[in-house]
Amino acid sequence: MLRKRSLRTGTAPRPRRRLRVLLLVVLLVTTWYLFGQAPAPQLALSIAPDGIGPEAQVTAVASEPRFGLSSVEVILRQAGEQRVVAAEKYAPRSLLWPWGDKTARSSVTAEVGHRRQSWLVDGEAEVVVRATRHAGRWRQPAPSEQLQVVTVQVTPPRLEVLSVGVRVRQGGSEAVVYRVGERAVRHGVRAGDHWFPGSSLAGEAGQFFALFSAPWDDDRGDSLRLTAEDALGNRAEVPFVDHFTPKPVGTSTIQLSDRFLERVVPPIVARVPGLEPLETPLATYLEINGRLRAENRARLVELGAQSAEAFLWSEPFLPFPGGQVMDAFARRRDYRYQGSTVDQQVHLGYDLASVARAEVPAANAGRVLLADYLGIYGNVVVLDHGYGLLTLYAHLSSLEVATGQTVTRGQTLGRTGTTGLAGGDHLHFATLLRGLPVDPLEWWDRRWIETHLGSKLGPNLPLGMEAR
Ligand SMILES: [Zn+2]
CATH class of the missing domain: 2.60.40.10 (Immunoglobulins)
Known part of the structure; x- marks a missing residue:
């Protein structure tokens, strides 16, 4: 009755209708808010390296931009064993302020590997990432899961x-x-x-x-x-x-005189970019003998990495003809100045003196890796003989070969001199394996090469034959 009348008059019912529509909207929004399902969290999973050895890293990235993430966990399982290897929980948004902070995206890292999980065995394992998001208040949606099968290797190579x-x-x-x-x-x-x-x-x-x-x-x-x-x-x-x-490192003493410092320091400072003279010639000398020496050695390691995968030689190494040994390999040098020790370095080559400006022959066939000025070595030639073996010729007064050139055994590389850190005209000769200085004595000795290399490498070592 009442309803009919109101329909007829069309005055009082309008607010009621509005109220009903409003109630319906509120009901729908509430239902959506409380029970509505958002898409499940998105997951991405990666493992580095590509499998599990002693140590590996699993990275799981989860995202849920609407309600925010609630938890992420990484599970590792193999042969009946199952462990959670990483787990994170995230706070929900405030009930009173639904636009507040939430965790929309998270990256979780798990350290795995048979060093940590000693129960792992050779074969396949499963890595599972599981993520949940916060509910539309009451209803907790099913978690998202992603599974990846990975290879586990515990046994080292044979x-x-x-x-x-x-x-x-x-x-x-x-x-x-x-x-x-x-x-x-x-x-x-x-x-x-x-x-x-x-x-x-x-x-x-x-x-x-x-x-x-x-x-x-x-x-x-x-x-x-x-x-x-x-x-x-x-x-x-x-x-x-x-x-x-064992062959203990010997010792020798070097006396540093002002005359010596005044002669060797300025030419090196002039040739080495970035090397500034310090307050005294001695201080500059110590900088050259320490920092520059270490830099120059690092360069030789770099050169060693460029060595050819072949024996470029087929005869024993030639000694420097007529060279008198002034200092041998692996000798600790005490540098003394005005009665006190000011530095200590190890000499890692042979100092050989002949006549001044003597011709320097290549100890063996090879390729020129460097023919240039290099700090403490002055003008230097570095030859590659293959499989990491290099020879070095330092303090030269002149260079007669160029970088990249192939040389034969005995070919003249240049002439002896006093460039770099040299007390007098001599040849500093060094042999290096992958950049590490080694005693040249063995390489000069055919019998040593035969018994140590020939006996093991057989026909792979082209000893006694012409290599090219
Ligand atoms: Zn030397």
């Missing part, structure tokens, strides 16, 4: 020493032949910070050799390891040195 009679002297060189499994991606000899990579042995599948040195500053030889590593970081290490002979 590594087997084939050489018998690996005998090395402190500061000396040696070769080792070994076999590695196909999984190995990096193998060779490690000696502390020094690395001597292996090269394949022609005609012998899976067999490799490395030329290496027992570093001159390791008097126990216990830093030497034959190693092989797979792409996931599993590393095999085997002992391989049958005999190590």
